[in-house]
Amino acid sequence: MILATREISRLVRESLHAAQAAGKLPEFELEGIEARPSKRAEQGDYNVALMPFARPARMSPLQIAQIAVELMPPSDMVAKVEAAAPGYVNMFLSEDWLRAQVEAIYAENDDLYRLDLGQGKRAQVEFVSANPTAPLHIGRSRGAIVGDTMARLLEAAGYDVEREYYFNNAGAQMRNLGNSLKVRYLEALGQTVELSEEDLKTFYQGEYLRDFARELALEKGDAWINEDYHLFKAYAEQKMFEMIKATLDRVDIHHDNFFNENSLYENGAIWEVLEALDKRGYIYKASKSAVTDDQGDDENADGKGEATWFRSSDFGDSKDRVLVKSSGEPTYTLPDIAYHKNKLDRGFDLLINVLGADHYTQYQVVRAGIRALDLDASKINVIIVQLVAILRGGEVVRMSSRKGDFETLDDLIDQTSADAVRYMLLARSSDTHLNFDLDLAIKKSNENPVYYIQYAHVRCAGIFREAAARGVRVQNPDLRLLGDAELKFLRKVLELGEVIELSASTFEPHRIAFYALELANAFHPVFDNVRVLASDVDPAVAQARLYFFGAAQIVFRRVLRLMGMTAPEVM
C-alpha cells in the first residue's frame, strides 16, 4: 500500500515546484515538506505546514498555502484540499480511494505495508548475547523482545535482516560452569562433595545444573568420574544453549547466527586489532593509567606489573582502558572491539546493537576503538534498554540470582504468557524504566491491553465462524456500501505504514505496540455498531461488511505478527 504521508508530501512539493516554474513563487529550496496525519477531522486527514517557507519566499505562509492548493496536481487519493491559517495545507482523503484500500489489504495480506525503505540492504541486529552459563535472566528479556521486534520491523521496511547472538564459551566463567557440573555429577552418583568457601564463590548453584547432572549420570554412569572440567564444560554449554534456545523459542525468537567470541582468539583477530591500534599510536604499556581519573585512585596498579592500555580518552572517554591485563590475558574489551570490526568487515549496511543500560559505558569504549581503527562507527547503532522492575501486588519483586521463585525469562513466561511478555516488554520507550505488572499481565479483562488487541482479531474470526455456520460467503462485495465507521477504521490502518517507516528509521520498536492499541481502539466501536449477520441488514450490505471485517482481520494479524505475538481465532 502507498505511504500516504509520502504521497501527500510529494503532491505539495510538486505544486510548489510548479508555482516556482510559473513565477508565482520565488526560487528556494523545497526541503522539509512533511505531511502529518491530522488530529482533527475538520482539518482534513493530513496536514502540511508551510510556515518555514515564509522567510525564503518573503510571503505570508497562508499565501504560500493558497498557491499550493491552487496548483495541486490531481490525485485519486485526494478529495479536497484547503489552505488554512496560519499556513497549512489540509488534505481530505477521497472516500472511494479509502474504500479501495480494502482490496489492497487483501492483495498484500501478510506482507501488508512492506516498504522499500531498506531497498534490500543488509541489516544486522545483535541481541540477547548472554553467555551460556545460566538460563536467560529476566534482565535480558527486555533486550530480547526489543531486538527481535526491531528485526521484524526492519524486515517490514525492506531490509534483509540477520539476527545475531554473540557469546563467549571460553574463560573462567565457563570453567567454573564445568567444575560446577562435575560437582553435581558426582553428587548425582551418590558422592558427597565438600566445597570450600573459595569454591562456593565461583560455584554455579542453580537447580538446572542438578538436572543436567542427573541426565549425565544416567547417560554415562561413572565413566566421567576422573575427567577434569573440559568435558563437563562442553556438556554444560551444549545443554545450556538448548535451554536458552528453547526459552527464546517460546517467545518466537530465532537467531540466524551464533557468533563465538572465542573464534576471535583462534583466528588471531584480537591481536591484529591490538597491532593496528598500536600502529596508530593509541597503545601504551604501564602499571596504571596515563590519564588520572577523577577520583585519582590508582589502587589497581598495586603490584600487578604492566598492562596494555588503550588511549580511549583521546576519543572522549573519561579514562583509558586496559586491553591486555598484566597477566597477558585480554580483557573483554579487546575481543569486543575486534567483534565490531568483524561485523563491519562482513559488509552490513546497518548494524544495531541492543544493550542494557548497564553496558552503555562499555559500548562507548568499543565505539572509541572502532574510531581509533579509522572504521565507520556511524554504521553501528545502539538501542539502550533501561532496567525492568517486576511488580506484584504493587510491590517490586526481587530478582535474586541466588534464590527466590523469580529470576528467569521462563519464570516470567510461566507466570504470565508468551504474548503478554512480548507486549508488556515492548510497550514502553526503550529509554524509560519499565515496570512489568504481573497482576495486569495475567488479568483477563479489558484492563489488559494484550487481550484488548487480540480480542479484536478474535472477534473478526468469530464473524466468519458464524457466517460459515449460516452458509454466508463473500461474493462480489460492493465496497461503496461501507459506511463512515468503517472508513474511520481504514484511516487508522493507513497509519501502519508510517509507524513501520518511523520505527524502522529511528530504531523505536515500541511504536508498533502503541499503534496496535490504537488500532484495536478504532476497531471495537465498529464491531459493536456495524452488524453483519443481523436480520435487519441488507444482504448486499452484509457482503460488503463481511469483506471489510476480513480485511480488518488481516491487518490485526499483520500487526500482531510484527510484534511477535499470536493472532488467536478463539480466546
Next chain:
RNA sequence: GCGCCCAUAGCUCAGUGGAUAGAGCAUUGGUCUUCGGAACCAACGGUCGGGGGUUCGAAUCCCUCUGGGCGCACCA
C-alpha cells in the same frame, strides 16, 4: 565528582519543532431483542518537575536547578 536515561491527567505511559497536549486504567453516569460484553458511549481529570534561552511556533532543541534510576574494574 563525571557520563547516560527519566520527570506529561489520580495510576501506567504515548507524543516526528507545528493548529485546541493524547491513550489505557481508575472514578462517575449511561448502553444488552449480543456475528464473542474480554465490548461500546459519555463525563471528570493538565502551571507537560522549577527557572532562563533559541524560534513565526517548544512537552519536544540549548543552558541551569531539583528529584529519581543506571554506570564509571587489570569482571563479563
